[in-house]
Amino acid sequence: MAIVPTSHVLIVSAILVLIGTFGVLLRRNLLFMLLSLEIMLNGSALAFIAASAHWQQPDGQVFVMFIMAMAAAEVAVGLALILQIYRRVSTLDADALDLMRG
């Protein structure tokens, strides 16, 4: 089994983060925006794993644990918020939700 070079892993993680970023920016549905956030988190988690493997240090893996826990909490709160929003305004269009406009 060939060893995957660290740089390749980092490129994949960068692509994941970019996919997530563009998903957040371009998607209008709040649910997809939440999904895109998850992709970004996973991209950064992958970068931590790669770094951890590269320097043979466990810190990165510990960090990934934290990221996963945080992602789970974030999804729980985020989904609850999205449900409430949908109940109140019957839409998940992020652009329609501009009550805070100046």
Add this chain to the structure above:
Amino acid sequence: MPISMIIAVPLASAIFLALSANHINKKVTASVACAAVLASWVTSVSNSLPLFLNAFPGLASSEGSNALERTSGEAMFASEHLYTWFAVDRLSVELAFKLDALAALMVLVVTSVGFLIHLYAAAYMVEDTDYARFFCYMNLFIAAMLTLVLADNLVLLYLGWEGVGVCSYLLIGFWYQDPANGAAARKAFIITRIGDASLMIAILFIAFELGTLQFDEIAAEALRSWPLGSSAAIIVSALLLVGALGKSAQLPLQTWLPDAMAGPTPVSALLHAATMVTAGVYLIARTHELFLLAPAVLGTVATLGALTAFFAACTALFENNIKRVLAYSTISQIGYMFVALGVAGFTAAMFHFVTHAFFKALLFLSAGNVTHCVKETDIRRMGGLRRSRALPGTAAVAAVGTASLAGLPLITSGFYSKDAIFWSTLQSPFARPGLLLLLLVTAALTSLYAFRWYFMIFSGPGSLATDQQINRPRDLMLYPLVVLAAVSLLVGFLEMPDTLGGDRWIKAVSEFLQPVFASAEQRYSLGTSSVFGTDEQTHRAELTLQAVSAAIALLGLIMAYHWYVIRPSWKERLARSSIGRSIAKVLRSGWAADEMYSMVIVTPYRTITHWLRHDPVDDGLDMLAGSVRLSHYLLVLSQNGRIRTYAAGMVIGASLLFLSWLWS
């Protein structure tokens, strides 16, 4: 009784009437108002008594001058100090009153004429619903005028000065339901404000330069620190003069007085005879020491007075409103007083003030009777009212008033006072050439317009005379006129000219006023050194002058009789010629003074205000506000409430940070 009671009683009555607010009945209202002025008169008589006894020791058997203070000169006065109004640095303004001979003369005239006018008004205004308001203003007017006259310093005088202005505004606009009356009231107030502002500046100037505002101290300080003809004296007296011009309706601030006829007739009588318009004369007489230090200004006083007298007399000749004729004649007669002041004939000015107060009040109240009875103000539509059964008494007293105004020789007071002015003009070192000539021409015009007024109302044919609907004047509207007529005839004998035995018999006014003006007259050797050499030449000159002035008055009477009674047809001929019409039009409009002011001041002012309606300064400030508002809108655009825009902002910012970190 203290001097302040003279002012306090009418003031208290005014406050009482203001608070009563028409809830007490008219008899009580009128009684309170008249009693207040009567009490004021009694108080002033009792306070002036020592001054009389001092001036005429023959009247007093015992020594009656113990209540008087004797100062360094011969000046005698009674004074009362209430409290210090305010004191700043070395300047201290007292609430103090001073009753010297000049003030006493004014106070006696104001209260006596004022009382008679109040009596008349009690009957004249009885149908008016705002009876109490009227008498409240009238009492306040009297109180303000008395404050002006009795004040011991310029600030207190200014208080009375402005009080008189406010009361005149209130009374001219008394029938405020008609907008024209309100406009006349505002005009009077605004035009006199020009003079008031000038007087204010004069007061401040005196306070700065001399450090005192008390009259005697002003005179003493001015004599000490200002040389004759110095610029400070000229500035101060010129400012005081402008103040006096505004209040006394002299050129060029005369236009408010004819319009002030919008008020009820007793108001016109009070305004013209006793209060308000004579305030300017009093101011100059009171500060005569300052004016004597500035001979140039004194000459201007005389010139302006003579021109005013002439112009106003011309206008009175063509005016057709019964009261406006009298208004112009007041302007003209005050012009005479200014001439007398301007040639340093202060006694003559005050003497003419006294006689004028009585006969002008008489004329106004007669005019009030006429308009009350025939409900008409245009004298062209009157005529023959002498024959009307309703008005014989009024016709008789009006004849006395007219003769006094015209100065018919020997019997009327107007002759003596006017003669005193002519004589002081002739012998004064301050008189300018031509002044006396202008005065004599004006005297002829005065006699002419006075008798024109009388003949057009009371003589000749007239449809109104036979009208059975004419109301009779109430009795109370006639009694004060009889008193005024009697005084108008008799008051002249108080001051007989030397040629008629005045030096041997009686010169009451000049002897009474002697303590006030003596020091100035001695200093400038007025009235002592004659320009005619010997006594006999002086005597002959004075006699000639009297003969001329008597002839002029009679000439006016004859001309008026000829033109307005025997051959009134010339008026149609005048009306047919275009030149005659235009001259009459210009004269009737008061030498087009109103139009001129409208053109020179009002119209440009309105144009400028039109331009400045959108304030250019505001434009600059608005631009600042506009730029703030614009940036507000721009920044609001960034706060569009869309979460994706915010996220994009964060991403772009983070990317920029990342790139800058890469390149650094």
